Amino acid sequence: MDKIIVRGGAELSGTIQIAGAKNACLALMPATLLSEEPLTLTNAPRLSDIATMGALLASLGVEVSRLQDGKVVALSSHALSSHVADYEIVRKMRASNLVLGPLLARTGQAVVSLPGGCAIGARPMDIHVTALEALGATIELREGYLHAEARGGLKGARIDMRFPSVGATENTMMAAVLAKGTTVIDNAAREPEIVDLAQCLVAMGAYIDGAGGPTITIEGVDRLHGATDAVVPDRIELGTYMLAPAIAGGSVDLIGGRIDLLGAFCEKLDAAGIDVTQTDTGLRVARRNGTVRAVDVITEVFPGFPTDLQAQMMALLCTADGKSVLEERIFENRFMHAPELIRMGARIDVHGGVAEVTGVPRLKGAPVMATDLRASVSLILAGLAAEGETVVNRVYHLDRGYERVEHKLGACGARIERVSE
Numbered sequence: 001m002d003k004i005i006v007r008g009g010a011e012l013s014g015t016i017q018i019a020g021a022k023n024a025c026l027a028l029m030p031a032t033l034l035s036e037e038p039l040t041l042t043n044a045p046r047l048s049d050i051a052t053m054g055a056l057l058a059s060l061g062v063e064v065s066r067l068q069d070g071k072v073v074a075l076s077s078h079a080l081s082s083h084v085a086d087y088e089i090v091r092k093m094r095a096s097n098l099v100l101g102p103l104l105a106r107t108g109q110a111v112v113s114l115p116g117g118c119a120i121g122a123r124p125m126d127i128h129v130t131a132l133e134a135l136g137a138t139i140e141l142r143e144g145y146l147h148a149e150a151r152g153g154l155k156g157a158r159i160d161m162r163f164p165s166v167g168a169t170e171n172t173m174m175a176a177v178l179a180k181g182t183t184v185i186d187n188a189a190r191e192p193e194i195v196d197l198a199q200c201l202v203a204m205g206a207y208i209d210g211a212g213g214p215t216i217t218i219e220g221v222d223r224l225h226g227a228t229d230a231v232v233p234d235r236i237e238l239g240t241y242m243l244a245p246a247i248a249g250g251s252v253d254l255i256g257g258r259i260d261l262l263g264a265f266c267e268k269l270d271a272a273g274i275d276v277t278q279t280d281t282g283l284r285v286a287r288r289n290g291t292v293r294a295v296d297v298i299t300e301v302f303p304g305f306p307t308d309l310q311a312q313m314m315a316l317l318c319t320a321d322g323k324s325v326l327e328e329r330i331f332e333n334r335f336m337h338a339p340e341l342i343r344m345g346a347r348i349d350v351h352g353g354v355a356e357v358t359g360v361p362r363l364k365g366a367p368v369m370a371t372d373l374r375a376s377v378s379l380i381l382a383g384l385a386a387e388g389e390t391v392v393n394r395v396y397h398l399d400r401g402y403e404r405v406e407h408k409l410g411a412c413g414a415r416i417e418r419v420s421e
């Protein structure tokens, strides 16, 4: 298994191209199941999670090709051969559950393994199930699989989500576009990935209004057609690389970066003493003066501070001036990076969903390991300013969500390398 070695202390200077969003692409790909005609996605990120979704779709009979060095994903669901998402694939990647809504809408049946818990929490699927049942599906859990049926087709309904779940909103949208009549989703997720999916579905001939707000209205149509759609820039990759010069010092230009994707995060960076400027090509990030100030952070649904940037923000606050309080409100177990940062000399006290971080002047390199994607990258960020060598083990998590991290940071002067064992 590969590991990443970071030798801290180098200031950063240069440009980083932000890739297409993993989590948007993972929702756009299953949309192919809704039409017999081809769906082509441009600006796709080159990540192992995208390959996993490709393998899952191929197992359902979708023709999947990667073009232009992987940046274009061409999908054709002309003829489907299966409606079963197998445990062997779903257990690797929870986003596999996004085939449930579109399979049900297209074929009237779907059998999808329950993903089980993961390193960051239990992650149940009750909101997905309740919403699809409201559209007329019958869903039973048998032998670890959700067996969903809607033989007579789905029917539009008013759905009030008990929590604005990203995945459940995506599954419901994809089911509702082919349902008979009108569907209204109240308390819908508002993340940019939802807007991106709505744009793609509209390009395929769907009627969707209100995506990006709390109420989404969908008028069902009989069929969707093919489309070509560009994946939105990855706001979490963007935020991660914005933190690199904040931690290591220097100034980095992030090509494709947009403040509107990360409003609450940018406000916290500003309060911490980090300058973020919109340029013609993206965002420029630099420390305002020598010190980083402590700030308090609460993770929330969009447009709040994203849970997917909490670990990376913690890496910054480890060396801030003063005490920061980070509260994780989206997932129940998302501080797995804290014990590893403590091994690097950080002062962190975790009580349930709250972490108190007292800044120290400098972290020290250490061998560390992470059990999820965002935790892994937070350790790389911490290593950028740490004294000595940080060795991040088990980097396969990283490859799920960051393309060529060592090249992107290395091009800005970071001393970072990947070593294969």
Ligand code: EPU
Pocket: 023, 024, 026, 094, 095, 121, 122, 123, 124, 125, 126, 127, 128, 129, 163, 164, 165, 166, 167, 168, 307, 308, 330, 331, 332, 373, 374, 401
């Ligand atoms: N939840 C339920 N029941 C449900 C669905 C969700 O209780 O039926 C709970 C979850 O357990 C969690 C919270 O609601 O506590 C939020 O879950 P949500 O459904 O919104 O998240 P998701 O769709 O499973 C996506 C991203 C995550 C990101 C979250 C929150 C994808 C593929 N994944 O997950 O991304 O953290 O939204 O923004 O879009 C990552 O990229 O590292 C990652 C974990």
